[in-house]
Amino acid sequence: MLGGKLLKEQQLKQIFTTVSTGKGGINRYGLGIYEIKLPNVVSIGGHTGVIPGFNTFAGGTHMLTAI
Numbered sequence: 001m002l003g004g005k006l007l008k009e010q011q012l013k014q015i016f017t018t019v020s021t022g023k024g025g026i027n028r029y030g031l032g033i034y035e036i037k038l039p040n041v042v043s044i045g046g047h048t049g050v051i052p053g054f055n056t057f058a059g060g061t062h063m064l065t066a067i
Contacts, residue, residue, distance in 0.1 A: 032047050034046060
């Protein structure tokens with residue numbers, strides 16, 4: 001997806017352009033992508049893929065899938 005074969009550059013830019021949520025926790029949100037700023041000034045982003053009864057979360061170097 002990020003290599004340019006599935007989505008065009010302009011589409012990727014729109015996905016990763018986030019706006020402030022005005023709330024704690026998830027600081028910014030884009031087209032399905034959220035951004036959280038950690039205390040050490042590192043930002044992480046992702047998309048949880050939540051549907052009733054199923055949740056996935058991928059971050060950094062670890063992945064968690066809860067069913």
